[in-house]
Structures are given as C-alpha cells and as structure tokens.
Amino acid sequence: MESLLKAELNYSFVKSTGQGGGGCISSGNVYDTDKGKIFVKDNAKSGAKLMFDGEYAGLKAIAETNTIRVPKPFKVIKRSHGAILVMEYLNMHSLHGHAKELGRKMAELHLSNAKNERLQEQESSYVGKLSSNFVTKFGFDTTTCCGYLPLVNEWCNNWVNFYLQNRLKPQLDMVEQKYHDSEARKLWPDVEHNFPKLFPSSLEIKPALLHGDLWGGNTAELENEPCIFDPGAFYGHSEFDLAISHMFGGFPSSFFSEYHSLIPKAEGFNERLKAYQLFHYLNHWNHFGGGYRESSLSIMRNLAKL
Structure with a gap:
C-alpha cells in the first residue's frame, strides 16, 4: 500500500501509523506522509470504485459550500481488487460538545x-x-x-x-x-x-x-x-x-x-x-x-x- 500511495500521490514518504477505522462497508487506515497524515479507505468489492467516486464527489460538493467540515478527498485509486479512497486525516471524536x-x-x-x-x-x-x-x-x-x-x-x-x-x-x-x-x-x-x-x-x-x-x-x-x-x-x-x-x-x-x-x-x-x-x-x-x-x-x- 505504501508504494502505491507514493506513486499515485507523489509522496516521498509513506508509513502506516497502525491506526485503523472504517465501518461495516469499508476498512480504513491512517498513514504518515511527508505532506501530513492521510486516511485511506479500502474496499475489495467490484463496485468499490463507483462507490468511492461518489463519496469523493459528495465530500467535494459539501466542502465547497463552506458550511460544515468534511475530510478533504484527495484521490480514488482503482486496484486489481476493488479501490481505495485517499482523504485528509481528521482527528475525530464522538459527537458530544458540538x-x-x-x-x-x-x-x-x-x-x-x-x-x-x-x-x-x-x-x-x-x-x-x-x-x-x-x-x-x-x-x-x-x-x-x-x-x-x-x-x-x-x-x-x-x-x-x-x-x-x-x-x-x-x-x-x-x-x-x-x-x-x-x-x-x-x-x-x-x-x-x-x-x-x-x-x-x-x-x-x-x-x-x-x-x-x-x-x-x-x-x-x-x-x-x-x-x-x-x-x-x-x-x-x-x-x-x-x-x-x-x-x-x-x-x-x-x-x-x-x-x-x-x-x-x-x-x-x-x-x-x-x-x-x-x-x-x-x-x-x-x-x-x-x-x-x-x-x-x-x-x-x-x-x-x-
């Protein structure tokens, strides 16, 4: 995964932090890079690229309203099995005070x-x-x-x-x-x-x-x-x-x-x-x-x- 991210995003340094995430649909992992932390969603289903292309477009559209914070999407990358979505890492906590x-x-x-x-x-x-x-x-x-x-x-x-x-x-x-x-x-x-x-x-x-x-x-x-x-x-x-x-x-x-x-x-x-x-x-x-x-x-x- 590190080499793929380097090649696709022109990073010189990528290393997994060991932090995970995701839900019942996709898995997620956090990586350190020379341009800051990123969050990578991974899904092996055949329709993963379609799903991630839609998520990318949705995040982008919401962000452009300048109303509410969303992770900035960087790129959807097709793989031999499924696809990944690379986005900004945000240090999220459960909704409470906000x-x-x-x-x-x-x-x-x-x-x-x-x-x-x-x-x-x-x-x-x-x-x-x-x-x-x-x-x-x-x-x-x-x-x-x-x-x-x-x-x-x-x-x-x-x-x-x-x-x-x-x-x-x-x-x-x-x-x-x-x-x-x-x-x-x-x-x-x-x-x-x-x-x-x-x-x-x-x-x-x-x-x-x-x-x-x-x-x-x-x-x-x-x-x-x-x-x-x-x-x-x-x-x-x-x-x-x-x-x-x-x-x-x-x-x-x-x-x-x-x-x-x-x-x-x-x-x-x-x-x-x-x-x-x-x-x-x-x-x-x-x-x-x-x-x-x-x-x-x-x-x-x-x-x-x-």
Missing part, C-alpha cells in the same frame, strides 16, 4: 443552494457576472451510494417523482429480486398513489445539498467544530436528511432545536419523516436482511391507507 453547532451547520448546508439562488438573482443585473452555482433540479451529477448500493441520481424537476422513482422504487425492485416479498409488491401501488398527499400545496421544496446518510455513525467532532463524513450526497428535500437521524439515536435534542431554529418544521413534517425513513429501512433490508422487513412494511401499510 451537537448544537452541528444542527446549525447542517441547516446552513441545506440552505446553501437557496442562498446561491438569491446571489444569482442579485448578480443577474450585472452583465457577465454569474458566479453563483444554483442547482434547479433534484439529483446529482455522479452516482453516489448509501452503504454500498448505488443510488439513482438522474435529475428530476419534481421532488415527489424523484423520491418515488429514484429512491423507493429501486429499493423495492431489489427487495423483489432478493426476497420475492408478496406484501411489499401488493402495497406499492397504493403507496405510490398516496404519497403525494403528504405534500400540501403550501409546501415549497427547493433542492438542498444533502449528506444523504446522516446517522450518528457518520458524524463526529474535532477539537473546535463538528464534522460529517461518508456521504451519499444528492440534491433533495432537506427533511430527508433528518429521517435517519431520528432512527438510530446519537443526536441530542439540542441538534434538532438548533436545526429547526433555522429551518422550521413545515406542515406535515412528522408524516413525511416516516415516509423518508421508509427508504432507509428498505435500504437496510437490502443490505442486512429480513430484520428490517417489518419496519419497512409497517410504514408502507400506513402510507397505503392514507
């Missing part, structure tokens, strides 16, 4: 695209000066992953259609292929038909840059600020990012209160939150098996009865 600040910074991330829209409107009166980068659709330029499963990020003008066709439908197709679950198959037409009822006419949804997989294990803090990592980024409804943060714990009330001080809960928030959690339960079902079946079907049953 949870409230994380709530504020996540809201600022979600508002960053709308801020670009306002800047573009202001700059439009100046000929030849359009520096802001406002995204008008839902999706992402690159395939990203939630876990190791690729997301369908084809651009779409309508959020409801995007969520149904690019998030729920692919997950249910995988469930059908793996498990041939007759109840999930039977419930889907009613879920698809009723889902738009969760969106009152007063609700305006503008594309927001999302982390995409904001559970507690993908958040941390440095000495002076919070940080996030392992994104499955795309432009979507800001509420989607909060769905998984309510599922597995790790976020104190100060995180949510600070977030909602900048982005207040809209009409129907709690009902939509459950509908957004459906994606994550289906995704876990496809990753980890039938232990997530009942949670998935319970939400689908409720949506089918709207």
Whole structure:
C-alpha cells in the first residue's frame, strides 16, 4: 500500500501509523506522509470504485459550500481488487460538545443552494457576472451510494417523482429480486398513489445539498467544530436528511432545536419523516436482511391507507 500511495500521490514518504477505522462497508487506515497524515479507505468489492467516486464527489460538493467540515478527498485509486479512497486525516471524536453547532451547520448546508439562488438573482443585473452555482433540479451529477448500493441520481424537476422513482422504487425492485416479498409488491401501488398527499400545496421544496446518510455513525467532532463524513450526497428535500437521524439515536435534542431554529418544521413534517425513513429501512433490508422487513412494511401499510 505504501508504494502505491507514493506513486499515485507523489509522496516521498509513506508509513502506516497502525491506526485503523472504517465501518461495516469499508476498512480504513491512517498513514504518515511527508505532506501530513492521510486516511485511506479500502474496499475489495467490484463496485468499490463507483462507490468511492461518489463519496469523493459528495465530500467535494459539501466542502465547497463552506458550511460544515468534511475530510478533504484527495484521490480514488482503482486496484486489481476493488479501490481505495485517499482523504485528509481528521482527528475525530464522538459527537458530544458540538451537537448544537452541528444542527446549525447542517441547516446552513441545506440552505446553501437557496442562498446561491438569491446571489444569482442579485448578480443577474450585472452583465457577465454569474458566479453563483444554483442547482434547479433534484439529483446529482455522479452516482453516489448509501452503504454500498448505488443510488439513482438522474435529475428530476419534481421532488415527489424523484423520491418515488429514484429512491423507493429501486429499493423495492431489489427487495423483489432478493426476497420475492408478496406484501411489499401488493402495497406499492397504493403507496405510490398516496404519497403525494403528504405534500400540501403550501409546501415549497427547493433542492438542498444533502449528506444523504446522516446517522450518528457518520458524524463526529474535532477539537473546535463538528464534522460529517461518508456521504451519499444528492440534491433533495432537506427533511430527508433528518429521517435517519431520528432512527438510530446519537443526536441530542439540542441538534434538532438548533436545526429547526433555522429551518422550521413545515406542515406535515412528522408524516413525511416516516415516509423518508421508509427508504432507509428498505435500504437496510437490502443490505442486512429480513430484520428490517417489518419496519419497512409497517410504514408502507400506513402510507397505503392514507
């Protein structure tokens, strides 16, 4: 690994520190180099390069908003078996003292695209000066992953259609292929038909840059600020990012209160939150098996009865 990193990144010195990391998808190791410490994620799956290319693009997009700290990505390197992602090493600790600040910074991330829209409107009166980068659709330029499963990020003008066709439908197709679950198959037409009822006419949804997989294990803090990592980024409804943060714990009330001080809960928030959690339960079902079946079907049953 040391020789590969030297050759690919033009380092003259690379040595493993013996520090490890990573999660249930990829392994990670820390290296000392002549240009500072780096963190290297390693995955031997055939789709690893696609996954890491998406993570690289997501980290880069989030960093460019200047709202919340993420590890700076350096390079994705394809190997004979899988790929590696090289990024900045950050001395992370469990989220504790900076949870409230994380709530504020996540809201600022979600508002960053709308801020670009306002800047573009202001700059439009100046000929030849359009520096802001406002995204008008839902999706992402690159395939990203939630876990190791690729997301369908084809651009779409309508959020409801995007969520149904690019998030729920692919997950249910995988469930059908793996498990041939007759109840999930039977419930889907009613879920698809009723889902738009969760969106009152007063609700305006503008594309927001999302982390995409904001559970507690993908958040941390440095000495002076919070940080996030392992994104499955795309432009979507800001509420989607909060769905998984309510599922597995790790976020104190100060995180949510600070977030909602900048982005207040809209009409129907709690009902939509459950509908957004459906994606994550289906995704876990496809990753980890039938232990997530009942949670998935319970939400689908409720949506089918709207």
